[in-house]
Every structure is written in structure tokens, then in C-alpha cells.
Amino acid sequence: MRAIRGNIIEAKSLGKLDILPNGCIITNDDGTTVETLPALPLGFAGEIDDYKDALVMQSFCDMHSHAPQYPNLGMGYDLQLLDWLAAYTFPIELRFADTEYARKVYKRLARELVDNGTTRVSMFSSPHVDSTLILMEELENAGITGFVGKVNMDTNPNCRLVETTEESKRETLRWLDSCGDFKNIRPMLTPRFTPSCSMELLEWLGKLARERGLYVQSHLSENRVEQALVLSLQPGITHYYQSYDRFGLFGDHTLMAHCVYCDDEELEAIRRNNVYAVHCADSNISIVSGLSPVRKMLDMGIHVVLGSDIAGGTSLSMIRAARNAIYTSKVINVQSEYTTPFLTVAEAYYLATGAGAEYFGSKSGFAKGEKLHAIIVDDTALFGTDKLSVRDRFGRCFYMCDDRQIKAVYGNGKRLK
Amino acid sequence: MRAIRGNIIEAKSLGKLDILPNGCIITNDDGTTVETLPALPLGFAGEIDDYKDALVMQSFCDMHSHAPQYPNLGMGYDLQLLDWLAAYTFPIELRFADTEYARKVYKRLARELVDNGTTRVSMFSSPHVDSTLILMEELENAGITGFVGKVNMDTNPNCRLVETTEESKRETLRWLDSCGDFKNIRPMLTPRFTPSCSMELLEWLGKLARERGLYVQSHLSENRVEQALVLSLQPGITHYYQSYDRFGLFGDHTLMAHCVYCDDEELEAIRRNNVYAVHCADSNISIVSGLSPVRKMLDMGIHVVLGSDIAGGTSLSMIRAARNAIYTSKVINVQSEYTTPFLTVAEAYYLATGAGAEYFGSKSGFAKGEKLHAIIVDDTALFGTDKLSVRDRFGRCFYMCDDRQIKAVYGNGKRLK
Numbered sequence: 001m002r003a004i005r006g007n008i009i010e011a012k013s014l015g016k017l018d019i020l021p022n023g024c025i026i027t028n029d030d031g032t033t034v035e036t037l038p039a040l041p042l043g044f045a046g047e048i049d050d051y052k053d054a055l056v057m058q059s060f061c062d063m064h065s066h067a068p069q070y071p072n073l074g075m076g077y078d079l080q081l082l083d084w085l086a087a088y089t090f091p092i093e094l095r096f097a098d099t100e101y102a103r104k105v106y107k108r109l110a111r112e113l114v115d116n117g118t119t120r121v122s123m124f125s126s127p128h129v130d131s132t133l134i135l136m137e138e139l140e141n142a143g144i145t146g147f148v149g150k151v152n153m154d155t156n157p158n159c160r161l162v163e164t165t166e167e168s169k170r171e172t173l174r175w176l177d178s179c180g181d182f183k184n185i186r187p188m189l190t191p192r193f194t195p196s197c198s199m200e201l202l203e204w205l206g207k208l209a210r211e212r213g214l215y216v217q218s219h220l221s222e223n224r225v226e227q228a229l230v231l232s233l234q235p236g237i238t239h240y241y242q243s244y245d246r247f248g249l250f251g252d253h254t255l256m257a258h259c260v261y262c263d264d265e266e267l268e269a270i271r272r273n274n275v276y277a278v279h280c281a282d283s284n285i286s287i288v289s290g291l292s293p294v295r296k297m298l299d300m301g302i303h304v305v306l307g308s309d310i311a312g313g314t315s316l317s318m319i320r321a322a323r324n325a326i327y328t329s330k331v332i333n334v335q336s337e338y339t340t341p342f343l344t345v346a347e348a349y350y351l352a353t354g355a356g357a358e359y360f361g362s363k364s365g366f367a368k369g370e371k372l373h374a375i376i377v378d379d380t381a382l383f384g385t386d387k388l389s390v391r392d393r394f395g396r397c398f399y400m401c402d403d404r405q406i407k408a409v410y411g412n413g414k415r416l417k
Numbered sequence: 418m419r420a421i422r423g424n425i426i427e428a429k430s431l432g433k434l435d436i437l438p439n440g441c442i443i444t445n446d447d448g449t450t451v452e453t454l455p456a457l458p459l460g461f462a463g464e465i466d467d468y469k470d471a472l473v474m475q476s477f478c479d480m481h482s483h484a485p486q487y488p489n490l491g492m493g494y495d496l497q498l499l500d501w502l503a504a505y506t507f508p509i510e511l512r513f514a515d516t517e518y519a520r521k522v523y524k525r526l527a528r529e530l531v532d533n534g535t536t537r538v539s540m541f542s543s544p545h546v547d548s549t550l551i552l553m554e555e556l557e558n559a560g561i562t563g564f565v566g567k568v569n570m571d572t573n574p575n576c577r578l579v580e581t582t583e584e585s586k587r588e589t590l591r592w593l594d595s596c597g598d599f600k601n602i603r604p605m606l607t608p609r610f611t612p613s614c615s616m617e618l619l620e621w622l623g624k625l626a627r628e629r630g631l632y633v634q635s636h637l638s639e640n641r642v643e644q645a646l647v648l649s650l651q652p653g654i655t656h657y658y659q660s661y662d663r664f665g666l667f668g669d670h671t672l673m674a675h676c677v678y679c680d681d682e683e684l685e686a687i688r689r690n691n692v693y694a695v696h697c698a699d700s701n702i703s704i705v706s707g708l709s710p711v712r713k714m715l716d717m718g719i720h721v722v723l724g725s726d727i728a729g730g731t732s733l734s735m736i737r738a739a740r741n742a743i744y745t746s747k748v749i750n751v752q753s754e755y756t757t758p759f760l761t762v763a764e765a766y767y768l769a770t771g772a773g774a775e776y777f778g779s780k781s782g783f784a785k786g787e788k789l790h791a792i793i794v795d796d797t798a799l800f801g802t803d804k805l806s807v808r809d810r811f812g813r814c815f816y817m818c819d820d821r822q823i824k825a826v827y828g829n830g831k832r833l834k
């Protein structure tokens with residue numbers, strides 16, 4: 001048994017915030033939560049991780065990112081999308097043919113994810129199978145839980161990253177055959193996006209998803225040019241989502257990044273199919289895509305989770321991702337003449353943590369029977385002249401904290417930092 | 418003589434970026450720049466501050482902020498403006514009747530400004546004269562250059578911060594009589610904003626500005642409700658700016674924060690009068706004001722500088738202020754269907770540094786005859802797998818660096834950090 005003491009802050013659902021000052025989470029020896037209590041039980045005999053006045057918060061879920069773009073983080077945002085892809089993104093992804101390079105990058109990436117309090121992920125790798133396996137290994141070794149996808153892309157022969165259709169299929173099978181040993185990291189089918197994939201490949205991937213019960217992740221309606229391109233590539237469809245849906249790649253638990261320009265029909269298809277929209281606010285601004293209508297999606301009952309989308313997004317920090325989600329919602333709030341409510345900090349916290357946890361089949365918060373996923377935020381280095389409420393300190397996290405304040409991280413029941 | 422060695426990055430004007438890899442700035446003993454050279458002269462006999470591969474950049478100018486709101490940083494942004502003022506802003510400003518409290522806050526504030534690479538400021542204090550003098554003293558002691566304003570506000574008797582008109586005049590004179598001893602911090606007249614000031618007080622301040630040759634700072638067209646309120650308060654005017662201009666408070670070097678909702682006539686008045694628009698992108702989103710049309714102002718030839726606007730803004734970091742200025746401009750870029758160009762990193766760098774320097778009568782960059790204002794950015798802790806260009810490392814600063822990477826700061830010729 002173990003007790004984690006501190007000011008416990010849970011968002012059990014969207015907009016709900018439960019604060020237990022000087023509370024205590026009791027876990028059993030494998031890190032499964034037994035109960036959450038207002039105080040340490042008298043005579044508690046187990047180990048105590050006493051974080052005193054620090055904040056005990058849910059750890060983050062980063063539900064969309066491109067692992068091989070990590071070395072480019074922070075660079076190239078003066079360019080428009082296509083120039084940026086050519087100058088920065090495709091060249092760096094090509095480097096992952098080299099497994100030694102992959103090892104170096106992914107080891108550091110996994111460590112920095114944990115440093116930033118991210119314990120669950122869904123990530124794009126590159127098309128390279130061996131490097132993808134290294135990414136999975138490094139995430140698993142760092143104690144992270146989640147999904148990784150070898151990227152499939154068989155069109156646009158001018159891009160040296162592209163595989164032939166046969167190669168893409170063969171390598172996908174080789175990859176799936178090789179990742180049975182991971183415990184917490186699982187494969188997810190990952191067509192890069194419709195413009196990168198032939199219909200033959202998409203159809204084959206859809207069949208594979210059905211046969212093997214695999215989840216799918218891709219991109220949807222990120223910008224208007226891409227949206228128009230998709231409709232021109234697959235005659236007969238009226239909406240981007242249909243380019244996946246017709247092949248069985250738009251089903252339950254599919255992760256669709258961005259969803260900036262979905263119209264009502266596309267949003268309704270997302271909801272109906274139990275697809276998850278991954279909101280990547282930072283990337284949507286940085287590479288000038290647009291503002292995703294998150295409040296509207298939430299009001300419709302669509303599942304929304306957050307992603308850093310590095311390196312279209314500029315930071316691994318899900319604190320920053322949550323803050324940028326708030327900022328995007330505030331721009332929409334102003335521009336709707338204050339009729340569309342912005343995301344509160346409590347809502348952004350839930351989207352960055354519990355909404356992702358639920359994707360993985362867990363309950364949001366520190367629920368009984370769930371493995372512990374938590375961060376300890378020690379904000380004593382921040383300036384304050386008075387004793388602040390736990391609620392104010394919690395809110396302040398999303399504007400003033402970074403990895404320096406994240407003093408400890410628990411993932412899947414284990415202490416990782 | 419002193420040589421500062423490193424990769425020197427100057428923005429001598431908007432959009433211009435000069436990079437001198439492994440260059441060298443020579444200053445004389447009082448910190449005045451003598452020349453900038455591509456290499457250390459052979460047999461250089463002075464002291465050498467050798468920063469090797471680090472970046473030598475211009476330090477920041479924070480041209481609008483509220484010093485007494487510093488203890489509230491990061492808190493309360495779920496509230497709308499009026500609730501936020503009542504719950505957070507006014508109560509904290511009231512605390513500055515206590516000079517001991519002021520000393521504690523302003524000492525820390527001055528230190529953190531320097532830590533973040535800000536060496537020139539224009540700040541609002543509170544209405545309290547003695548605490549305002551303490552703010553000036555702490556900034557001066559920290560080596561910061563700039564302007565501070567005792568706030569004038571004599572309307573809205575329900576706010577306990579408000580002075581009587583007589584008191585406001587008397588205290589302003591007492592303040593001006595007491596701040597003759599400061600060398601680098603000067604007083605600036607600071608009517609809080611039109612809704613806080615009677616016409617009698619504004620008229621008196623305008624006369625004082627003329628008589629004593631003082632500059633003025635205030636707020637302009639931050640949000641639509643405020644804009645409408647101003648027109649109702651001063652019958653006969655058609656534009657917010659006229660509420661200042663009619664009293665001589667809208668002249669050369671007046672700093673007007675925000676300028677979000679200025680129409681063409683108001684923008685033209687700003688340009689004509691040589692007023693400086695202070696763009697506070699973070700605050701304009703955080704307290705849901707709107708998107709300031711910075712590109713349009715720049716194209717018109719209006720002087721634009723940047724402000725953190727703490728605590729409407731959420732951070733002292735001008736790196737973040739510059740990044741948020743880019744983000745705001747990118748939203749405008751998307752929404753204008755890519756017809757209004759976004760701010761490049763080089764442009765944002767200039768606005769956050771040299772544009773402010775020019776306000777103070779200096780040249781942007783490391784010009785001969787100017788006191789050195791510089792930061793040293795050591796980005797070696799950031800991840801990178803290859804040797805990056807100085808330009809890419811420079812760009813990355815605005816997305817990935819914070820006070821940790823700012824290893825040294827020079828202000829007004831002296832090393833401050």
C-alpha cells in the first residue's frame with residue numbers, strides 16, 4: 001500500500017472540478033487506486049509519498065503528435081504549410097531510416113514527455129518499421145502507455161518518404177508481427193492522411209483494422225486547401241470523412257486530428273461513429289490552419305481530446321496545449337460576440353487529462369480500480385504574497401507552470417519522475 | 418573596453434535581420450557600443466565576455482504593464498473583464514497603500530523582469546504615490562530603464578481605489594516633486610483610462626503634460642463595451658481617442674495600450690499624432706478583448722510596440738508576448754484568407770526589442786554610440802541532433818526558450834544578470 005498526499009484535484013467530467021485539500025490517494029502495491037480520502041488514515045502502515053502542500057493532478061494525455069518531427073520543434077513557422085513540409089518535415093522524417101538516429105531521438109523524446117507530465121499518448125511514427133519499434137520500446141521503457149502508428153503513405157512519388165503500395169502493406173504486416181511483446185504500447189493503423197494514400201491502400205488498411213480489431217488515427221479537415229484536394233482525389237464523395245469511412249477507417253475510437261473545417265454533416269458523422277476529435281490548438285495557429293469549433297463539438301456530444309501535434313505544434317507541454325485550447329476558444333468567444341462560451345481552465349484540464357484517459361477505457365480522475373496517472377505540481381517557486389486557494393493555484397498552473405514545477409510523475413501506477 | 422562575443426542577431430528595422438556568427442560587440446567602459454565586428458580584433462586588450470556559441474540578442478522592451486497586479490499573475494482568467502477587475506485587480510491594487518507590501522512585490526518584480534531579459538519598460542503603478550516611488554526605486558536599482566506612472570482615477574466612487582479630483586491632482590504634484598533623483602526611471606502621466614477620469618482631471622493632466630513636457634500613457638479601444646461607454650461619458654465626441662486628444666493627452670510619444678477596435682479614423686489620428694500603439698496580444702486573448710490589427714497599423718506607418726500587460730496578460734516573458742503577437746497575426750492571416758501577412762519571427766523580435774528602443778530615442782540593434790541592451794541566450798539544453806543554423810536557433814527561441822535560457826542580461830551598458 002502507498003499513500004500519495006497533497007492537494008488533490010480531479011476533473012471527473014467536463015467542467016466538474018473536485019478539490020480535496022490535504023487529501024490522500026491510497027494505492028495498492030501495483031499502483032492501482034484503492035480510495036481517495038480527505039486525510040491519511042490513522043496508523044497507515046504503507047509507504048507515504050508526502051507532497052505536503054503541492055498539487056496532485058491528473059497526468060496528461062497527448063493524443064496526436066509526430067514523434068520523428070521532434071528534432072524540428074520550434075523551427076520553421078515563418079513558412080506556409082507546403083514549404084514547411086518540404087524544408088523541415090519530410091527531410092527530418094527521412095532520417096529515421098537510420099535506427100541509431102531514431103534511438104537517440106526517441107529516448108530523449110520519451111524522457112521529455114514524462115518530464116512534462118504526459119503519461120499516455122497516441123503518436124505517429126514515420127513509415128520506417130524498425131524505427132517505429134524503437135519508438136514503441138523507448139515509450140514503454142519510460143513507463144508511458146498508449147498507441148504508436150507506423151505511417152502509411154504510398155502516393156506522391158516526388159516525396160522520398162513514400163512507399164510503394166506493396167511495400168506499405170508488407171511493412172505494416174512485418175511491423176504488426178513484431179510488436180507483440182510490448183505491454184503498454186500498442187500498434188494503431190495510421191494512414192498519414194487521404195492525400196498520401198491510394199484508395200487501394202486505404203481499402204486494405206480498413207480490412208486489416210476489421211480483421212485484427214485495430215484502432216485507426218489520421219488527420220481530418222485541417223485546412224481548406226487539403227479539404228478541397230481530398231474531394232478531388234476521391235470522386236463521388238462530398239465530405240473528407242467519407243474518404244476514410246468508405247473503407248472502414250472512420251469507426252469507433254478512430255482518432256481524427258484537427259477537425260477545423262468540418263461542417264455539420266461531418267461533425268454528425270464524427271459523433272455517430274464514436275470518432276474522437278483531437279484538438280491541436282497550437283499547431284492550428286502555428287501552421288495557420290484555423291480555429292477548431294471545440295465548444296460546438298462538445299455541445300454535440302463529440303469526444304474531444306487534445307494533442308501537442310509536434311512539430312506543427314511548437315511544444316511537448318500539454319500545459320501549453322491546454323492553454324492554447326483556451327486561447328482558441330476565447331478568440332471564438334469574442335468573435336461570436338460572447339455567445340459561444342470559452343473553455344474554462346477546469347474544462348481544459350479535463351480535455352488534456354481525463355478525456356484522453358477515457359479514450360483508453362479508464363475513468364477520469366483518481367477512481368478506484370484505476371492505475372494511478374498523476375503529476376505533482378510544486379508551485380512554491382512562483383511568486384505570491386498571500387496564501388492562495390488551491391483553486392487559484394490550480395488555475396495558475398496553466399499560465400505559469402512548466403516542467404520545472406512538475407516534481408513527480410506517476411504513470412500506469414509507477415513513479416516515472 | 419569590453420568585448421561581448423557570440424552569435425550576434427540584430428533587427429535594425431521591421432523585418433530586417435542581421436546575423437553575425439561568432440561576432441563581437443565592442444563597448445567602452447561605460448557600456449556604450451563602439452562597434453560590432455565579425456571577429457575579435459587581434460591583440461584586443463580589454464575584458465572579454467566570451468559567450469562562445471550562444472546567441473547575443475537585443476533585450477526586450479515591455480511597453481505596457483500594471484506593476485501592482487503582479488501578485489495576481491496567472492489567476493482569474495475564467496472571469497469576464499468586470500468580474501475579474503472586482504475579484505482580483507482592484508483588491509490587489511488596494512494593497513499598495515502599504516509601502517512594505519509594495520517593497521516586497523516590486524523588488525521581486527524588478528528581478529524577474531531582468532531574469533526574463535526585459536531592460537526597458539513603461540509601467541502603470543497604482544494611485545499610491547509612495548508605492549509608486551518604491552517601484553521606481555526598485556526598477557532603477559535593478560538597472561532597468563523606463564517610465565512609471567502613478568495612476569490617476571477620480572470617478573466611480575464605488576471603487577475604493579478612486580481618489581477625489583483634488584487628491585489626484587495634489588498627489589500627482591507630490592509624486593512629480595519626489596522623483597527627481599532617479600537617473601534611468603522617469604515619470605509618465607497615467608490617466609487610467611477615460612472611464613476612470615473626470616473631464617476636469619483629464620484637462621488638468623493635459624495642461625500638466627504640456628507645462629512639464631511629460632509623456633502620457635493610457636488605454637485605447639480595448640473592447641467594444643468600453644468603447645461605447647467612453648462615447649456616452651463625453652458627449653460630442655465620435656471616437657474614443659478624442660476623449661484624450663481634446664485635452665492634449667494624445668500627442669507625440671503617447672503610449673496607447675491595445676488599440677483593438679480602432680477604426681480607420683482613429684488609426685489615422687494615432688499615426689498623425691505620433692502616438693505609439695502598444696500591442697498586448699496575450700491580454701487581448703486572456704481577457705477576451707479581441708485581435709489587434711497590427712499588420713494594418715504597421716502598413717499605415719503607425720509605431721507599434723509590445724506589452725506584457727500583466728496581469729491581464731499572463732506572463733512577464735516578452736518571448737511569450739512576441740509569440741502571442743505572432744499567433745494573433747496568424748489568426749488574422751487565416752481569417753483574411755491569407756491576404757494579411759502574419760508577423761514573422763524577425764518582425765516580432767523587432768517589435769519586442771528595437772521598436773521599444775526607438776521609443777526611448779535609441780537606434781534598434783547594437784548601434785555605435787548606444788548603451789548596450791542585450792541578452793545572451795544559451796540554448797544548449799534544448800534538444801537537437803544536428804548543428805543548426807543560427808537563424809533556426811534564433812527562431813526556435815520564440816517557441817522554446819524561457820528565462821532558463823537567458824544566461825546574461827545587459828541593460829543600459831551594465832551587466833544585470
